[in-house]
Amino acid sequence: MHYLRLFLTYLKLGLLAELEYRANFWIQLVQTAMELALALGGLAVVFRHTGDLGGWRPAELLALLGVYFLIGGLIRTMVRPSMQKFMEDIRKGTLDFTLTKPADAQVLVSIQRFELWKITDVGVGIALLAIALGRLSDSVGPLQAAMFGLTLLSGGLIVYSVWLILATFSFWFVKVENILVIFMTMYEAARWPVTIYPPWLRWILTFLIPVAFATTVPAQAVTGRMDPTTLGIAAGMAGILLVVSRAFWLYGLRFYSGASA
Amino acid sequence: MASPVIQVHDLRKIYMVGEREAGVLAAVRSLVRRRTRAIRAVDGITFHVDAGEIVGFLGPNGAGKTTTLKMLAGLLHPTEGDARVLGFRPWERDREYLRRMTLVMGQRNQLIWDIPVVDSFELNRAIYNIPPEAYRQTVEELVALLELGPLLHKPVRNLSLGERMKCEIAASLLHRPRVLFLDEPTIGLDVTMQRRIRGFVAEYNRRTGATVLLTSHYMADVEALCRRVIVIHHGVLLFDGALEALVERFSPFKLITVELADLPARDLSAYGQVVRQDEGTVTLRVPKAITPEVTGRLLADLEVLDLTVQDPPIEEVIEQVFAQPEETTLATGNGELRPELL
Known part of the structure; x- marks a missing residue:
């Protein structure tokens, strides 16, 4: 309850801050439109040459693109801004303010900043999904919808945990923005189903930087190609990473308060 | 309590x-x-x-x-x-x-x-x-x-x-x-x-x-x-x-400021350490113990218009504290000496 209210307060403050710079909204809209055009153009190019890509039909890839925009938008709206603020706070020493507050520091750090205009990506993602689902209506029932929701949630938690782990490194190295850039690059790769990549890259995208769970797996669920094993792996992976990232965070925090000036 | x-x-x-x-x-x-x-x-x-x-x-x-x-x-x-x-x-x-x-x-x-x-x-x-x-x-x-x-x-x-x-x-x-x-x-x-x-x-x-x-x-x-x-x-x-x-503890000195009638001001270093010397006004740093004596001599020897005795500014005292070598023994609030330094 307390944390829900905190979340809403931060959300409100994020909105207020964004309203201070209204031009950003239009810039963001243009940026999203360009990304969308580029992504759709890519799809068009591929399907001019072939009717299906590694077993994925056009409407199914559209669904995948929808998930890609949706999760990407959530990262850019909530996760990335908060983690960037966190790293900035470490560098400037203002993390001290967070740590002297009577609330869980991980929660405070994770919800402390929103870039609300990036929500346009989320909107585009939902729209793409809706269009794709309209074309795929024959293969999507309530079961698929439920699996989709579950895998999407797992994917979201996995991505959050990975970000937290990467950001936590800044307790030691202070500047780790570059790692986060690597993550976003890897995420770009996840706009295509991981099944089309060579095995080694598929392995990396599934287990090392598990972006596959954020895009390919939910798209599999919604296009009716999901088997229960994959669902189990996704949920298990989310649970494990949540625990691991929490433990790593706490360890980093102990290091911070043990060593920083 | x-x-x-x-x-x-x-x-x-x-x-x-x-x-x-x-x-x-x-x-x-x-x-x-x-x-x-x-x-x-x-x-x-x-x-x-x-x-x-x-x-x-x-x-x-x-x-x-x-x-x-x-x-x-x-x-x-x-x-x-x-x-x-x-x-x-x-x-x-x-x-x-x-x-x-x-x-x-x-x-x-x-x-x-x-x-x-x-x-x-x-x-x-x-x-x-x-x-x-x-x-x-x-x-x-x-x-x-x-x-x-x-x-x-x-x-x-x-x-x-x-x-x-x-x-x-x-x-x-x-x-x-x-x-x-x-x-x-x-x-x-x-x-x-x-x-x-x-x-x-x-x-x-x-x-x-x-x-x-x-x-x-x-x-x-x-x-x-x-x-x-x-x-x-x-x-x-x-x-x-x-x-x-x-x-009290760190400043065993007082500052004596005298305003003299006979300009330009003379050299007063015989009375104490000259800290400042402007037109006719001289500030001396004098050990606390001999402050009354020096004041008396100043008044007797010179044509003094005005004379004040002050504690040095707290900044100066602090500066002196920090100038102390690390091992200097110092008292706690009750005036006890820290035992490990005795």
């Missing part, structure tokens, strides 16, 4: 810091292996502070003040020793403890840059779970005391440094903490604003009975607020006691 609010016992903090020689090659080498060196930032200090006291924490840069404050605020684990604040061990960061204390850092801001001050206050209200009625009352009180009225609805980025500091302080006090750690709260502010903030701290202490531990480089802050000071240097406690006692 109630037990002290802050109890610090033999607290130590040793940092391991990375070290490398200058140059690109050394920098690259340090990517792989870092050489470290131990810095004894706080080297065994013991003191306690009673409820409602305002204690000035003095020391030059790097003396260990901020490190001590951070340990007491629960941000750092000590390497050795123990401390209790309000009965809590700070670095265990018990929520109940965090709810009752606050840390203000003059050099750092917690207010959100792009939004109005009052919205940042709202955030702290949500974090500390302050009931609406209490919140309204506290804000009202702080607004009146700090004259925040016109500032509340301005974005933080539009405030001057002094205005921002006032708002920072208010934001840190919304939850009505019982213990305040103020780390250079007046740094960089103009004299008027410094005075205003000083006045506020005194008033807040008077009204709420909160305990205040304050560091500052401005002696005026300390003189105005703190009857008791704790001096640390090289991580060691040098002095703990009344401010006057500090002056």
Whole structure:
């Protein structure tokens, strides 16, 4: 309850801050439109040459693109801004303010900043999904919808945990923005189903930087190609990473308060 | 009698810091292996502070003040020793403890840059779970005391440094903490604003009975607020006691200022060390013990228009304290000598 209210307060403050710079909204809209055009153009190019890509039909890839925009938008709206603020706070020493507050520091750090205009990506993602689902209506029932929701949630938690782990490194190295850039690059790769990549890259995208769970797996669920094993792996992976990232965070925090000036 | 609010016992903090020689090659080498060196930032200090006291924490840069404050605020684990604040061990960061204390850092801001001050206050209200009625009352009180009225609805980025500091302080006090750690709260502010903030701290202490531990480089802050000071240097406690006692103890000199009739002023170095010499006015530094005698001689020998005897300014006294070699033995507040230094 307390944390829900905190979340809403931060959300409100994020909105207020964004309203201070209204031009950003239009810039963001243009940026999203360009990304969308580029992504759709890519799809068009591929399907001019072939009717299906590694077993994925056009409407199914559209669904995948929808998930890609949706999760990407959530990262850019909530996760990335908060983690960037966190790293900035470490560098400037203002993390001290967070740590002297009577609330869980991980929660405070994770919800402390929103870039609300990036929500346009989320909107585009939902729209793409809706269009794709309209074309795929024959293969999507309530079961698929439920699996989709579950895998999407797992994917979201996995991505959050990975970000937290990467950001936590800044307790030691202070500047780790570059790692986060690597993550976003890897995420770009996840706009295509991981099944089309060579095995080694598929392995990396599934287990090392598990972006596959954020895009390919939910798209599999919604296009009716999901088997229960994959669902189990996704949920298990989310649970494990949540625990691991929490433990790593706490360890980093102990290091911070043990060593920083 | 109630037990002290802050109890610090033999607290130590040793940092391991990375070290490398200058140059690109050394920098690259340090990517792989870092050489470290131990810095004894706080080297065994013991003191306690009673409820409602305002204690000035003095020391030059790097003396260990901020490190001590951070340990007491629960941000750092000590390497050795123990401390209790309000009965809590700070670095265990018990929520109940965090709810009752606050840390203000003059050099750092917690207010959100792009939004109005009052919205940042709202955030702290949500974090500390302050009931609406209490919140309204506290804000009202702080607004009146700090004259925040016109500032509340301005974005933080539009405030001057002094205005921002006032708002920072208010934001840190919304939850009505019982213990305040103020780390250079007046740094960089103009004299008027410094005075205003000083006045506020005194008033807040008077009204709420909160305990205040304050560091500052401005002696005026300390003189105005703190009857008791704790001096640390090289991580060691040098002095703990009344401010006057500090002056008494560390300044065996008086300053005699004489205004002479016969211009230009003559050489008076025979009477004492000449500190300043303007048109007809000379200031001498004279050992305390012989001050009456020197004063008498000055009056007898010269045509004196005016003569004043003063204690040296507190800054000068402090400077002298810090000029002491590390091993100098010094007294605690009761005038006892620290046993390990005897």
